[in-house]
Amino acid sequence: MKTILKYFPDLTDEQIEQFSKLGELYAEWNAQINVISRKDIDELYLRHVLHSLGIAKVQAFEPNSSILDVGTGGGFPGIPLAILYPEVNFYLVDSIGKKIKVVNEVANALGLTNVKAEHIRAEKVKGEFDFVVSRAVTRMDDFMKWVKTKVAKKQKHHLKNGILYLKGGDLTEELQNFPKAELFDLTNIFDEDFFETKKVVHIPLKFKPSKSKK
Numbered sequence: 001m002k003t004i005l006k007y008f009p010d011l012t013d014e015q016i017e018q019f020s021k022l023g024e025l026y027a028e029w030n031a032q033i034n035v036i037s038r039k040d041i042d043e044l045y046l047r048h049v050l051h052s053l054g055i056a057k058v059q060a061f062e063p064n065s066s067i068l069d070v071g072t073g074g075g076f077p078g079i080p081l082a083i084l085y086p087e088v089n090f091y092l093v094d095s096i097g098k099k100i101k102v103v104n105e106v107a108n109a110l111g112l113t114n115v116k117a118e119h120i121r122a123e124k125v126k127g128e129f130d131f132v133v134s135r136a137v138t139r140m141d142d143f144m145k146w147v148k149t150k151v152a153k154k155q156k157h158h159l160k161n162g163i164l165y166l167k168g169g170d171l172t173e174e175l176q177n178f179p180k181a182e183l184f185d186l187t188n189i190f191d192e193d194f195f196e197t198k199k200v201v202h203i204p205l206k207f208k209p210s211k212s213k214k
């Protein structure tokens with residue numbers, strides 16, 4: 001928990017309490033339904049919580065915006081981001097029902113009213129969102145096929161939109177079809193030793209305004 005406060009010193013008491021409860025909640029749920037590897041549960045705050053919050057250091061979310069977390073597993077990056085942004089609406093999806101059960105249990109135990117979690121494949125999700133976030137789900141090409149139609153084309157009052165994907169490895173080949181992708185290295189954002197998933201890929205999606213009919 002100290003690691004979180006080091007990089008996010010302005011948390012409210014409620015947020016500190018919610019982040020503090022995560023360790024116990026995941027340990028309890030992981031004993032019943034394995035959603036996090038044993039090795040990682042011991043380093044939950046570094047490897048999962050702070051790691052997920054790397055997205056917030058790349059892009060701050062505006063109140064009332066909507067975020068889709070694709071392949072959230074046990075709730076990453078969605079749950080830590082939902083604690084950090086209580087006024088933002090999060091929709092967490094995964095194709096495995098028991099993982100979504102854990103996400104719902106954790107969100108309820110923390111009183112997170114800004115989280116909706118559903119057992120549904122990414123390809124079947126309806127609606128549009130200001131941002132799509134994700135961590136370690138699939139190759140960039142496949143991922144973009146699933147999600148590119150899910151980023152809001154009308155930007156309403158929001159100035160920004162796009163995709164924020166936490167991904168590891170050498171992304172040169174995977175990103176060659178996405179020239180606008182920007183890469184942010186977590187080791188430049190946090191002074192911590194992360195494991196292999198070190199990059200936040202940000203793909204801003206700009207839409208041309210539709211031409212008015214004459």
Ligand SMILES: C[S@@+](CC[C@H](N)C(=O)[O-])C[C@H]1O[C@@H](n2cnc3c(N)ncnc32)[C@H](O)[C@@H]1O
Nearest residue numbers: 071072073076094095096120121122135136137
């Ligand atoms: C390696 S896990 C990562 C989980 C979580 N994002 C994390 O970082 O801890 C990948 C997750 O993606 C989910 N997944 C894979 N294909 C999916 C799809 N088409 N739609 C929704 N979820 C999917 C899997 O069920 C799994 O929970």
